[in-house]
Amino acid sequence: MLCEKCKIREANVFYTEIIDGDQKNEHHLCSKCAGEIDQYSSLFDKDFSFSKLLSGILGDVFEKEENNEYRQIVCPTCNTRYDDFIKNSMFGCKDCFEVFNLLINDNIKQIHGNDTHVGKVPKNYHKNDKILPKSIVTDSIDNIFNNEDKKIENLKHKLEDAIKKEDFAQAAILRDKIKTIKEDKEDVV
């Protein structure tokens, strides 16, 4: 079996981890990867937690790229920062999946061996509720939004630009996003 991190060397560090009280995951690393990284080496500590491992997997990717803007991304709906997500491995709301989509996709694949759902779909599910295209997600990297109002204002500017450019597909996406944020702002319990 190959190391789940480098996927080059044979794995020789195996361990299982209990998550949320009742589930268990198996992990396999080579000794080099296990020893090299702080998060991984903590698996030799008693208090090693799965979230730390996941943090290791998630955090490592972007540290290397020296791309610190990624770390500043904030989910406009629940204020989960990408840093928080790396630390706790917890999504704060459904919009986190859109905001962090591109950043987490590969890592989700690493955990599940797959990145696309098959199986049950809720009966009343509307198909238009899709993951946002890349442009919107990367836009949010440039603008660190701290509240919904700023986010809406910014999206409105972008909407105007899109209409000027007659890019109506993009405009529709932006309009829906604004609508969702507005609705969520009212609906969020």
Next chain:
Amino acid sequence: MWYDNVSLNTDYNYISSRIRLARNFNNALFPSKLSDTEAKKLIDNTIGELSNISTDLGIHTNADILDRISEIERMSMYDRKVLNLTLAKKKTPTGIILNDNEDISIVINGDDHIRLQTLSVGISLYELLEKANRIDDYINEHFEYAFNEKYGYLTTYPTNIGTGMRAAIVLHLPASTQSKGFSKLISSVGRFGVAIKGLHGEGRENHGALFEISNPKTLGISEREILDTVIKVANQLNANERKLRESLIIEKRLEKQDEAYKSFGVLKYARKLSLKDALSFLSSLMAGSADGLIDLTNESKLYSMMIGVQSSNLLKMAGRPLSEDEIDEIRAKYIRDNIGELL
């Protein structure tokens, strides 16, 4: 309770099955982001909205708030498989809808807004999934779920996204546990896409020879495929156990019979029993009884006694704090009262 009647045989070592679905509502922040006030409101709304669940689905349920349930009762609910350890110890507002024999539970605002669980004795994951789906659809008629096509059901932890489903089977594997290749077998089942854990005892120790197998992955694999895989591995573990037990019954009949009778003797007459001893003797007796080496009046109650001997249940029965010695004394008495007679 749902586990009051567990019948095992040399070729049938399935104790129980469990399906758990994790769901979140579409219009609310996930539980970790809710303030206590918001969480309480969400719980009240949910319990209110689902107040007709008993009549609509024909299951008698009660709703409660975990804060109102004592710490000991919550730990006992953990031992009875109603809650997981995290939920039993959770301090923030959490609601629960539970039916009379506790084989159906809906935890509200746990790790996710909804944690729906169905339980049964023996191996019956397909039936449990059908039951869970019926309740899931019912909840979904009242609340829109957080879902997208790519990641499926959206959950707090990335390890639950997709189907949001955990399917688990508990097996009694006393002969396998003692066989040489068992630790190898345990580490190899991971390759088939399932996880295995011992239910009682820490680290490498295991008391009671109960093992739970479940699916670690939830994304990119359908509910049916998950069930097929878990069942396939459960069947293999059961077949392996059967083979070992069949040869033990022939080759070491007297030893095995002696072990069962001695276990019964200790359980029937001991005045003080540690949890470890109680579980080990109950396990030996369960095996002897399943193999037809000893006949008991209360054969089908042995598994429920494995839950009954847990400290949480004994503390609950006593209704007061107990020292370790007192717990061991009460444990022995509980067993004497419930073990029944030889046939």
